[in-house]
Amino acid sequence: MSDVTDISAKDVKALRDLTGAGMMDCKKALTETSGDVDAAVTWLREKGIAGAAKLAGREATEGTVQSYIHANGKIGALVEIDCNTDFVARNEDFVAFARDIALHVTAAQPLYVTEDEVPEDARAEELRIAASQLDNVPEHARERAAQGKVNKWLEEVVLLKQRHVNEDKYGGKTIEELRAELSAKTGENVVIKRFSRFAIGA
Amino acid sequence: MSDVTDISAKDVKALRDLTGAGMMDCKKALTETSGDVDAAVTWLREKGIAGAAKLAGREATEGTVQSYIHANGKIGALVEIDCNTDFVARNEDFVAFARDIALHVTAAQPLYVTEDEVPEDARAEELRIAASQLDNVPEHARERAAQGKVNKWLEEVVLLKQRHVNEDKYGGKTIEELRAELSAKTGENVVIKRFSRFAIGA
Numbered sequence: 001m002s003d004v005t006d007i008s009a010k011d012v013k014a015l016r017d018l019t020g021a022g023m024m025d026c027k028k029a030l031t032e033t034s035g036d037v038d039a040a041v042t043w044l045r046e047k048g049i050a051g052a053a054k055l056a057g058r059e060a061t062e063g064t065v066q067s068y069i070h071a072n073g074k075i076g077a078l079v080e081i082d083c084n085t086d087f088v089a090r091n092e093d094f095v096a097f098a099r100d101i102a103l104h105v106t107a108a109q110p111l112y113v114t115e116d117e118v119p120e121d122a123r124a125e126e127l128r129i130a131a132s133q134l135d136n137v138p139e140h141a142r143e144r145a146a147q148g149k150v151n152k153w154l155e156e157v158v159l160l161k162q163r164h165v166n167e168d169k170y171g172g173k174t175i176e177e178l179r180a181e182l183s184a185k186t187g188e189n190v191v192i193k194r195f196s197r198f199a200i201g202a
Numbered sequence: 203m204s205d206v207t208d209i210s211a212k213d214v215k216a217l218r219d220l221t222g223a224g225m226m227d228c229k230k231a232l233t234e235t236s237g238d239v240d241a242a243v244t245w246l247r248e249k250g251i252a253g254a255a256k257l258a259g260r261e262a263t264e265g266t267v268q269s270y271i272h273a274n275g276k277i278g279a280l281v282e283i284d285c286n287t288d289f290v291a292r293n294e295d296f297v298a299f300a301r302d303i304a305l306h307v308t309a310a311q312p313l314y315v316t317e318d319e320v321p322e323d324a325r326a327e328e329l330r331i332a333a334s335q336l337d338n339v340p341e342h343a344r345e346r347a348a349q350g351k352v353n354k355w356l357e358e359v360v361l362l363k364q365r366h367v368n369e370d371k372y373g374g375k376t377i378e379e380l381r382a383e384l385s386a387k388t389g390e391n392v393v394i395k396r397f398s399r400f401a402i403g404a
Contacts, residue, residue, distance in 0.1 A: 065278035065400045067269035073297060076267035078280035080400040089402075095275060164237075194396035197268045198282040 007035055015040050018084075018187075021049045038087065041187035060061045060191040062089040068102035077105035077197040084188040094190075097182050100166065101159075104175065110159035113192050118158065126153050159192065209237055217242050220389070223251045240289075242390035262393040264291040270304035276402045279307035282395040290388045299384050299392075302368065303361075306377065307397045312361035314395050320360065326357050361394065 007030045015026040016036055021044050030048075033039035063082035070076060081098040088094050130149035137145045155161045160168060164170040173181075175192070180194050183190040209232045217228040217239055223246050231251075235241035260396070265284035272278060284301040290296050314320050330352035339347045357363045366372040366380060375383075385392040 010319065042240045061403055063276040063402045065271060066275065067271055067278055067280060069267060069269055073266040073268065073291065076269055076280055078269060078400055080402065082402070089275065134291055194400065195224055195401070196280055197279055198396065198398070200267065200282065200284070201263055 007031060011035060011037055011040075015044075019044050019049070025049050038187070045184065045187050060084055060189050060193075062086045063191075063193065064089050064095055064098045066095060066098035066102050068099060068106050070106055074201075075106050075197070075199045077102045077195055079105060079195045080193040082189075082191040082193045083186065088186045088188045091186065094182065096184060097178070097190075100164070100169075101175065101192060101195070104162070104165050104195050105167045107157065108159075108162050109158040109197065110162055110195070113159045114193065115154055115158050115161070118154065123150065126150050159195065209233060213237060213239055213242075217246075221246050221251070223382070227251050240389060247386060247389060262286055262391050263299070263393075265346045265393075265395065266291050266297055266300045268297060268300035268304050270301060270308050272308055277308050277400070279304045279399040281307060281397045284391075284395045286390040290390045293388065296384065296388065296392075302366070302371075302396070303394060304379065306364070306367050307399050309362065309367045310361075310364050310365055311399065312397070313359040315361045315396065317356055317360050320356065325352065328352050361397065366392065370374055384388040 007027055011030055011117035012023060012026045015021070015030060016023065018037070018041055019026070021029070024043060025047075026040070029043045029047075030037070033043050060082035062085055063080060065078065065080050067078045068076060079095070079098055079102045081101060083089055127146055127150050130146040130153075131142065133149070134142045134145050159173055160179065163172050163174050170178060172178065179188040179190050179192060209229055213223050213232055214225060214228045217223070218225065220239070220243055221228070223231070226247075226248060228242070231242035231245045232239070235245050250341055262284035265282060267280065267282050269280045270278060276334075281300055281304045283296070283303060285291055285296065305393060329348055329352050332348040333344065335351070336344045351383075362378040363376055364380065365374050365376055372380060381392050381394060
């Protein structure tokens with residue numbers, strides 16, 4: 001039997017801020033999880049009460065900086081992955097995720113984190129090149145074909161659209177899919193903020 | 203007694219290319235070092251025959267990428283340090299130097315590697331601010347005083363002009379001094395090519 005009186009108003013407020021769920025739901029969640037706020041977030045998410053929308057809107061001001069240096073010392077990457085709380089930032093899974101992203105960046109050479117970051121002129125140039133390669137495509141199908149080529153290019157250069165290079169571990173999932181999974185698991189907004197990749201002679 | 207006939211024309215040519223020293227000096231250096239080209243470079247440098255100028259002119263196309271992540275996972279840096287040969291790039295001292303530069307960058311927050319990289323407008327803005335703070339300085343001394351303030355600012359933001367944060371280990375030497383020492387020790391052109399520094403919330 002849970003004792004409702006153990007639940008502090010402060011925890012209820014924190015949980016409401018974290019999830020956007022109503023007061024009664026938050027009290028119930030905390031009761032079910034013996035007052036553990038993080039577990040209560042998960043409980044609310046599992047019940048579909050705490051929406052991902054609310055989580056996505058929370059500012060990601062905590063996080064971790066991690067790196068990967070290839071064994072030969074010729075290539076390496078630095079990444080910053082943000083989340084909402086220091087608690088999650090220090091979580092083993094979160095740090096491991098950040099390191100795996102650094103490894104991925106080292107190998108997969110993305111140019112941008114998100115599609116939004118792709119400069120308009122780079123995209124226009126890619127579209128121009130794509131269009132110039134469609135002489136054998138019927139006139140009416142060219143626009144769609146060119147856009148298809150540009151989408152393929154975006155999947156190569158945008159980190160979130162790339163499939164993680166470690167196929168054995170991640171089964172061909174995209175970085176965005178892995179990010180979303182970690183977000184659901186931690187109940188926090190996980191943001192791949194930035195990366196830097198250096199290679200000798202490049 | 204050294205045997206001069208052991209010295210190959212190929213090694214003499216390599217040594218001349220490496221150091222810019224004359225043929226007779228190179229033969230003598232190789233004789234003194236039993237034909238060891240790397241030792242001969244050091245010998246020539248020690249004798250003041252191989253100029254640093256020549257070394258500095260050699261293209262630094264090899265190197266190492268190293269990183270430092272602070273224990274709290276909130277700050278980290280990635281650096282690329284270049285040299286002339288893969289042999290030196292894999293050298294323990296060289297890699298340790300690169301890691302110590304990454305640690306330094308993490309702590310000291312430089313903005314540029316060299317003074318040449320400081321944008322003209324950033325320098326002009328700094329000079330303008332400095333000039334505005336000299337009301338108590340006599341008119342004729344103001345230009346020099348303002349320049350002094352700018353130089354002080356450069357020592358704060360230019361990596362090569364900063365003193366290494368590990369004073370116990372490096373005794374207050376600047377990064378440029380440490381770079382030059384490593385260059386002399388390895389007989390190669392050591393170039394701090396670039397760095398990247400991430401901090402959570404910055």
